[in-house]
Amino acid sequence: MTSRSKVRKPSQERSRVTVEAIxxxxxxxxxxxxxxxxxxxxxxxxxxxxxxxxxxxxxxKESIFEELIDRLLDQRAAARSAVVEATEDTEDLGAAVRSLMDQLLAVHMADPELQHELHKYEATRGFTRLEKYEQQMQGVVAAALEKHAARLRPLNTPLAARVLVHAMTGVVERMSRENPRMLGEPAVRREIAALLAGYVSPTNPVALLDVE
Amino acid sequence: MTSRSKVRKPSQERSRVTVEAIxxxxxxxxxxxxxxxxxxxxxxxxxxxxxxxxxxxxxxKESIFEELIDRLLDQRAAARSAVVEATEDTEDLGAAVRSLMDQLLAVHMADPELQHELHKYEATRGFTRLEKYEQQMQGVVAAALEKHAARLRPLNTPLAARVLVHAMTGVVERMSRENPRMLGEPAVRREIAALLAGYVSPTNPVALLDVE
Amino acid sequence: MTSRSKVRKPSQERSRVTVEAIxxxxxxxxxxxxxxxxxxxxxxxxxxxxxxxxxxxxxxKESIFEELIDRLLDQRAAARSAVVEATEDTEDLGAAVRSLMDQLLAVHMADPELQHELHKYEATRGFTRLEKYEQQMQGVVAAALEKHAARLRPLNTPLAARVLVHAMTGVVERMSRENPRMLGEPAVRREIAALLAGYVSPTNPVALLDVE
Amino acid sequence: MTSRSKVRKPSQERSRVTVEAIxxxxxxxxxxxxxxxxxxxxxxxxxxxxxxxxxxxxxxKESIFEELIDRLLDQRAAARSAVVEATEDTEDLGAAVRSLMDQLLAVHMADPELQHELHKYEATRGFTRLEKYEQQMQGVVAAALEKHAARLRPLNTPLAARVLVHAMTGVVERMSRENPRMLGEPAVRREIAALLAGYVSPTNPVALLDVE
DNA sequence: CATGAATGAGTTTTCATTCAT
DNA sequence: TATGAATGAAAACTCATTCAT
Structure with a gap:
């Protein structure tokens, strides 16, 4: 849960309505x-x-945008929690990947125009809030990677989690920018899954490429 | 080569010096x-x-930032050309991947602070310029994918190119934001290669995950 | 007693309490x-x-400050009355001077911070209220000067009263501003007495100074 | 000389004119x-x-008022210097008193409306600037008292200087408020001289009044 | 009568841009 | 062409006062 402390308390019902209106x-x-x-x-x-x-x-003025971002991040945090639950209860790696992806897509498909403008605001602030959020996301992914380690290629977990989250959010964010509808297409969903799965798969061919 | 048409009379020598100074x-x-x-x-x-x-x-004022972005994009365009050359002359997929990656890393490691501020400016404008640049990049990648199609899993080329470029730039951009030095680490380079290679590899396990 | 007419219905008990609270x-x-x-x-x-x-x-809002000033002036008026009484009943000039001084000091030593802020407010209004008060004070002093005329140097009574009151309040006000505690010191009290007494004394040496 | 550092430097002539205009x-x-x-x-x-x-x-905005006060204080400082000079060169106590008085009167007779408004502004700031100025004035007076000590009643010099300056400025300030023209009247000048002279005179009757 | 949310005119301040010198 | 003083529209924010509940 995020702060929200900046908003004054005039606890009456009328107040809440006004805050919402603003x-x-x-x-x-x-x-x-x-x-x-x-x-x-x-x-x-x-x-x-x-x-x-x-x-x-x-x-x-800023505090209004901050509150809007708080709420956006709350949605994302909820999505994250859903992923955690879905992942904890099963040994199914596919289910974990699907959950992660679907939550992310769902979050970005909601009100994309607003999200883009808030993203501009965040750019102004150096992406401090979003960065923190993505770090938490990395934590979740790292945990999942540890859990399923046996079925994955050998990984430097923190780095792999960082790469995964960055790649995934990078793709989703840019697609949302180009055309938010894209995020709803099954083909896109499948390709993102391929990106994630291919990266951690034991069959990943990096070893064959002589990188380094 | 990008526009630069806004700048007056680059003819006189004195002028050029002044423009550079600004x-x-x-x-x-x-x-x-x-x-x-x-x-x-x-x-x-x-x-x-x-x-x-x-x-x-x-x-x-904007035109100054635009010109700065022009120059940044010129650097990236040069990097892109280098990738094209490197890819055209060889059948080595690994070399292509390495070239792509290295150019991207090199570009982002140069003057990261300035790039971050220009990125903020671009955010303001809706990322129009950067978006156009990434589309061109997608063209290059798409061509490479077509060329090497035989050795890759079956792909929807434009979509795959889009995913690849978005993922790659997403990772690099975020890492540069978190800590630009990270981009110089061999481990990071290797993981990005893994991300790209794993995605297009015929051994990619998406088919096994029942995504849709 | 000063106006107070601005305050509504001091009749009800509850009201009075509320006004006091405010x-x-x-x-x-x-x-x-x-x-x-x-x-x-x-x-x-x-x-x-x-x-x-x-x-x-x-x-x-102003009316609140005005009322506060009213009350301050009431205190001073009370002090003035005390001086009048003390002066009327006696032929002792020293007693008159002491009374005048002591009342003034006492008034300024009570709640100096508040008085300073109210003084700032009065500055805003051009010192209208305080000026009127001081004029009344001048009347009292003028009366005393008339009464004791025989034992003083020849005076233009209204002017002398004005000078006396201005000098005295000028000294006390400034000292209160610099450091209110000063007003409690016997030495200060003595010097103020000297200022007043020296001014009206038949031994005053102005005549010797060729001022005009 | 007072600061004036807050005003920007655009040294050109035009600038100075503009600053003056403002x-x-x-x-x-x-x-x-x-x-x-x-x-x-x-x-x-x-x-x-x-x-x-x-x-x-x-x-x-404040800095404009501050500059105006700076200039006012510069005038007063000049007046102070004139008093110092006049006092240093002579053994004539009357001349010293007259000089002190005349300078003070002259300063307060110039542009009294403006001075009153600036005084209101100073009230707002707690009279910080004016207070400092008056302290310097006390220094000047204290020096004069020391110099002429032989011809005066025994004094606690710093306290006496404080009382004298406070009394004098108190009288002048208030008269200026009531009616600035008053300051030009010879009678007023004479009475102020009497106030000052009577206070320090060896014939001052405080000793007779049993204060304390 | 009490409440406190709502009002909005008014104030200070900024900064991209112009233009007389 | 270079200069930098001048411009003024626009933006953020305040606070005494009102009035529906």
Whole structure:
């Protein structure tokens, strides 16, 4: 679970609705006009509140984006947990790979425009948040690799996990950028599976290539 | 070769020197203070010219970054050409993979701070330029895949090329962000090779995983 | 007694308590955070009421400070009355001077931080209220000067009263600003007495200085 | 001489003119509309420049007021120096007193409206600058008291200097507030002289009053 | 009466760009 | 052509005050 502490507490029900309205307003502006054009005035207008109200709940503009990212990361964390569960309960390597892939695809297929704009914001901040998230993801993958080690080629687990997560998210992110619909195609899903599986497979031919 | 049409009169010698000074100034500010703090006045000062002069050679601030990106992409295009050459002359798949990888690593190891800041700028623009570049890269890879098709598993070439390029650049870019030195480690090089080779290898186990 | 007309319905008991709470809240915020940081919301919070309630009893923020000043001036008025009494009943000039001085010192030694912040507020308003107060003080002093005229040097009474009051309050106010504790020192008390007494004394040497 | 370092250096002649225009604009707004209504936009407009220009020369609004105060204090410092000179060269106590008084009166008679508004600003800042200035003034007075000690009543010099400066500035400041013209009247000048002279005179009757 | 969320005019400040010298 | 002072639109943020509940 991520922080969310920056949002003020006016615990009343009305408050929650307003906060939601602001975040939804920001999301809409991000989607329709992009990060660069997403100012506090515009956000407030779309949210149907005044700037003053906006600042009653968020200390500054950035904190709105941060909250949006928090929520995005919460979704991803949930996906991660689903992967962990799916992996823990079975010896089926294929199931693990499918779970990992499917969760990732699902997460990226939801509201891709918004995600792209938030990604731009993250770029601004040096990707600090997303980087941390991906590190946790690496932890999950590393655990899975350890568990199934017997059926995989010999691996430097942390490095392999890093490569896997980076490759997978690299592919998914770029495809989402080019055309989010692609992520729904079975062929794409299959190829990503091939990428992951081929990398860890005992039949991987690196040994034959004289790299180094 | 990329555009560069925005820059006025590269004919006079004095002019060329000034343009270079401005670009170098911008690069320095980007490296030392980051994109967010990189204003025209600061650039001009570091370049040792006045803002007025800066606007004599560049129509606006963005065009400076665009030119810097042009040059970055020129370097990458050169790397791409090197890969094409290396691949065309040989039947050695390993050599092709190594060439691809090495060029990519080399490109990302040069001036990583500057590249990160330019990447932030590109994020702002929706990665239009980088995306176009990666598409060209996909063309090169697709050609190589066609050429060596006989020794690879059956592939949907365009899709496979896309996955390969995205995976590779995804890994390299993220590692460069985490720690650029990583890119110089032989182990990393080997694992990237494994990622690429495993994906296209006829021994890839996707068929066994019942993905769809 | 000063106005206080701005405060609504001091009739109900509950009301009076609330008004007191608000004034006490304001005083606390003034003391601890200063005039600049003393907003209505903060005042209300410290008073344990809502902003709405605050505005039920005070028409605007200024009126709170005005009331606080009213009370300060009431204290000073009381001090003034004490001086008047002390002066009326006796022919002792020394007693009059001592009374004047002691009341003034006592008033300024009480809650100096609050007084300083209220003084800043008064500065904002052009010192209107304090000026009026000092004028009344001048009246008292003028009366005393008339009464004891026989034992003093020849004086333009209103002007002399003005000079006396201005000098005395000028000294006390500044000392309070520099260090309120100073006001408690006997040496200081003695010097202020010397200032006042020397000014009106028949032995005053102005005549010898050829000032005009 | 006071700092003035906050003002940027664009050494050209044009610059100086602009800085002067801004300061004059600020002075005018202060005089005609008061500190409270003196915003950057209004200052710039009166100065005949744009806000941007204003911020080219002053880092923020406060720095404009600070510079105005610097200049005011420079005038006062000059007055102080004149007093020092006048006092050093003579054994005439009357001359010293007259010089002190006259300089003070002259300084306060120049542009009193502006001074009052700057005084309000200083109130905001806790009178830090003015306080420091008055301390220096106390030093000057203390020196004079030491020099003429033989002809004065026994004094605790630092305390006496403090009382004298506080009394004098208190009187002058308040009179300037009530009605600046008063400061020009000979009677007033005479009474201030009486205040100062009576305080230090060997004939001062404090000893007779049983204070303490 | 009490509440506190909502308001929005107003303020300061920035910075890409222009243009007179 | 070079200069750098001037521009001013735009953005973020504040806070006294109101009013629906």
């Amino acid at each position: 975040l939804e307003g920001a999301s809409q502006v991000l989607r329709s006009e992009g990060l660069a054009a997403c100012g506090t005035t515009k956000i407030a207008k779309r949210a149907g509140v005044s700037v003053g109200t906006l600042y009653q709940y968020f200390p500054n | 670009l170098e100034g911008a690069s320095q500010v980007l490296r030392s203070e980051g994109l967010a703090a990189c204003g025209t006045t600061k650039i001009a000062k570091r370049a040792g010219v006045s803002v007025g002069t800066l606007y004599q050679y560049f129509p606006n | 004034l006490e809240g304001a005083s606390q915020v003034l003391r601890s955070e200063g005039l600049a940081a003393c907003g209505t919301t903060k005042i209300a919070k410290r008073a344990g009421v809502s902003v709405g309630t605050l505005y039920q009893y005070f028409p605007n | 300061l004059e604009g600020a002075s005018q707004v202060l005089r005609s509309e008061g500190l409270a209504a003196c915003g950057t936009t209004k200052i710039a407009k009166r100065a005949g420049v744009s806000v941007g220009t204003l911020y080219q020369y002053f880092p923020n």
